[in-house]
Amino acid sequence: MPAIRCPHCDTSIDVPISRAGGEVSCPSCSKAVTVPKLGELRRLEASTPTASTPSQAGVETAASPLAKRAGFVALVALAAACLGLGGFCLVRYWAIAIPGTTESHMEMVESQYSQAPASQLVREWQELESFGEDVAFPYPYETVAAEKADWLRKGWMGIAGALVAALLAGAIASFSGRSTSHG
Numbered sequence: 001m002p003a004i005r006c007p008h009c010d011t012s013i014d015v016p017i018s019r020a021g022g023e024v025s026c027p028s029c030s031k032a033v034t035v036p037k038l039g040e041l042r043r044l045e046a047s048t049p050t051a052s053t054p055s056q057a058g059v060e061t062a063a064s065p066l067a068k069r070a071g072f073v074a075l076v077a078l079a080a081a082c083l084g085l086g087g088f089c090l091v092r093y094w095a096i097a098i099p100g101t102t103e104s105h106m107e108m109v110e111s112q113y114s115q116a117p118a119s120q121l122v123r124e125w126q127e128l129e130s131f132g133e134d135v136a137f138p139y140p141y142e143t144v145a146a147e148k149a150d151w152l153r154k155g156w157m158g159i160a161g162a163l164v165a166a167l168l169a170g171a172i173a174s175f176s177g178r179s180t181s182h183g
């Protein structure tokens with residue numbers, strides 16, 4: 001509701017829009033006060049501040065630290081989860097023993113061929129010439145080595161994820177510590 005000032009006692013009077021262009025009696029000094037035309041009254045109403053604005057601002061500032069705390073807790077939980085998963089993958093990496101290397105594999109092949117009859121050597125040589133040196137399937141120790149490398153990669157990804165989450169949580173903690181005097 002727009003408000004006008006009483007020209008006699010300077011009291012603020014709330015005036016209904018329906019009284020535009022007419023007169024009201026001042027509730028303080030009971031004298032007749034001329035009400036402005038409708039356009040002027042609308043302009044007065046628009047400039048009158050609404051009462052709800054300050055309380056809304058108060059709610060926003062009160063909710064902000066709570067959101068920060070929730071984000072901090074979520075990031076700490078994420079860091080712990082990443083650390084756990086990464087640690088699990090690294091434990092799997094250390095637990096896997098590769099059953100042989102390229103060197104031990106070659107030694108085994110050499111010892112087999114030293115005892116093999118000449119006819120087998122000739123046959124395998126002919127196979128090598130027709131099919132090439134590439135083996136169709138990787139040797140078992142190569143499969144295990146690839147699996148072990150996969151666990152190591154997953155482990156480092158988990159550790160890196162935990163570090164990023166911990167850094168973000170620390171950034172939130174230091175930011176909220178600066179903005180509020182008590183933490």
Ligand SMILES: [Zn+2]
Pocket residue numbers: 006007008009010011026027028029030031
């Ligand atoms: Zn008055």
